[in-house]
Amino acid sequence: MSPPEKKQRTEEYILYYWPGIPGRGEYVRLALEYAGIPYRENHKDVPKILTKTEKIGTPPHFAPPALQLPSGRVISQTPAILNHIGPRCGLAGVLGSKLNTLTAEGRTALRELSDEELEKAEEERSVVNQLTLTALDWCNESHDVHHPIATSLYYEEQQEAAAQAAEVFRKIRIPRWLEYFESVLASNPATEGTNEGRTYLVGKQTTTADLVLFHVLDGNLFAFPARLGQLRKSGKYDNVFALHERVKGEKGIGEYIASGRRQKFSMGLFRYYEELDGEEKET
Amino acid sequence: MSPPEKKQRTEEYILYYWPGIPGRGEYVRLALEYAGIPYRENHKDVPKILTKTEKIGTPPHFAPPALQLPSGRVISQTPAILNHIGPRCGLAGVLGSKLNTLTAEGRTALRELSDEELEKAEEERSVVNQLTLTALDWCNESHDVHHPIATSLYYEEQQEAAAQAAEVFRKIRIPRWLEYFESVLASNPATEGTNEGRTYLVGKQTTTADLVLFHVLDGNLFAFPARLGQLRKSGKYDNVFALHERVKGEKGIGEYIASGRRQKFSMGLFRYYEELDGEEKET
CATH class of the missing domain: 3.40.30.10 (Glutaredoxin)
Incomplete structure (x- = not known):
């Protein structure tokens, strides 16, 4: 180098x-x-x-x-x-x-x-930072489901604890994350009254928070396809799923995906273990 | 309000x-x-x-x-x-x-x-942010030891997994965190050659990273007194423990502690469960 x-x-x-x-x-x-x-x-x-x-x-x-x-x-x-x-x-x-x-x-x-602009600019940047951090918290939690006890142990060494963690994650946490981001999207004053769905977390342009949420949702769709499919169908989180679609089509992102350079999920942060996924009874 | x-x-x-x-x-x-x-x-x-x-x-x-x-x-x-x-x-x-x-x-x-100053200022601020985030990761990990499966469950419902998590945390992770911050302190060019110990993570003035590290170490001393006592005595992490002492005596912090307004640790992020603490054989 x-x-x-x-x-x-x-x-x-x-x-x-x-x-x-x-x-x-x-x-x-x-x-x-x-x-x-x-x-x-x-x-x-x-x-x-x-x-x-x-x-x-x-x-x-x-x-x-x-x-x-x-x-x-x-x-x-x-x-x-x-x-x-x-x-x-x-x-x-x-x-x-x-x-x-x-x-x-x-x-x-x-x-x-x-x-006034300086003060507001810093505030807007911090709000983006705050939402970026929150989406990254969802990422961390998604990882900890398959490694609840220690990252240094194999999945197979903590499989029982992972099954318990996954149950809570599927039932309570995934809906909680989706609901939270849906509430942010649906209360964004900048996108009020738009017809194409409310798919921006801050203002009406893409931020790092949108990109992180896109990728974390992408990872959850990979790791928990049955549960995510069920929640998507519920219609309660349409703006979050619409954000995912919109980001996929943003110029730089669309080109990146089309280039083949974007690596596939496998055994990293987001992992698919059939036994950890599943639909849940709606309460 | x-x-x-x-x-x-x-x-x-x-x-x-x-x-x-x-x-x-x-x-x-x-x-x-x-x-x-x-x-x-x-x-x-x-x-x-x-x-x-x-x-x-x-x-x-x-x-x-x-x-x-x-x-x-x-x-x-x-x-x-x-x-x-x-x-x-x-x-x-x-x-x-x-x-x-x-x-x-x-x-x-x-x-x-x-x-040049603007660019460097932003870089220094980001380095402080980076180290603050890393110390907060140690905080999060300290919490997850007593709640490895889900925050929504009681400790008693995940006590077995917590015991396993605590074992790895005591043996591998606490030394890893201490070693990391010791390496940052000991390689800070701004404190090279000082006699009073190298107790600043960035430059030679207190930053949010110092304050967070102080509090996370404080929390670990509360939650794992036997293991932390043992590691302190090893003499391998003297700068980290010296930072803890220094921050405690910084003007605003000293006054805050003396005021009695600083709340005590109890059943929050950092918790003392006798069964999760203990000394470890040195390898």
Whole structure:
């Protein structure tokens, strides 16, 4: 890996993540793909960002994904990365995206914001961050269903606990997550009275929160197809499922999917175990 | 609750959180207490921020804590709140804290930053955010030890799985978390060569990451006293334990603890169950 040159700086983004699974790296990919920002992947140096003895990235990182910015600085933690590049990608809301410190034009525009605009821009960006974090919580919970006791143990070593966790997850938690995001979509004042469905979590443009929700729902559709199919049919969460369809068709995302570069779910965060899925009696 | 007046705005912060436990609300309290920023607590309206039918907070929030800003806007998700108020509290690093959009002086100073300073400030703030998120991951994992299967079930209903989770947590995970933060502290270039121990995660001033790590370690000392005592004695994590001592004595934090307002741990995120604690053979 060649370090970014100090003098003649190119806008180079490098994603450090494990190969073979979409994983949490996928959230970063989706943001960059949406915005059409070129990036390259580096699998082999992932161990180097995790230790203080190597020169890539100070401080050492707890886990990938980590993104190397054009300045050479490496940021890890999925929500921190998304919050950092959100404005640059146009994914932090209309005003929030004006807080872009990653390009010269962005920084100039940022300084031109009025006091009121600056305050509101930061608020909008934080609301996007908040909803992004909440969707990532759903992701984490989806993972913990098949690994309730410890990530370091095999599924087969905690299969009984996983079956119990999956029962609660199917019955109570999946409807709770869907209901929550449906309520956010249905109460968004910016999309009131639109005919095409209310499919934006913040304002009426795509944000990192939309992208994360899209992917987490995608993962749940993969891992719990019977239960999700049943809940989709209930008609109670139409806006959430419509968001999923809309994001799939967004320019950068549609091209990414069509390119074949988007990795398939397998044995990562989201896993399909037939015994953990199933329909539930409606209460 | 009276809404903040539009005309004569006071700098009022309102924390929405459940009464009776420190919980995740404590991370927000620590930041405000550190900075000496007055705030008031509102317990009774917590249910109102969780639903779209009420007027407090749009979008609806998934869970408390939520913080109402002087503008009237409500932000939830602990790391989003801490990232939002970090600069205002002087807790986002030297340069990162110059990204304060919450006061008129802060906004003026922000616009005066050069291109390079703006870019670096945002990076420093994101590194603080990243480490804050990592310390909060340790908090979440500490909780999941006593509730591995579902938060909606009683501990007694998942006691066997909790015992298994605690074993891995004590043996592998607590040392892993301590080792990680020790490596961050010990590789911080800003504290190289200091005599008083290397107790700052970023730069050489307190950040939200320090405060969160302090509280998570405090919670682990409460929940796993035997194991933490053993690990402290090993001498391998002296900087982490020194950070804990230092933060306890920071002006705003020391005053907060002395005031008696800081709630004690009990049956919240961090819980002491004698059967989950214990020393481990060193490998």
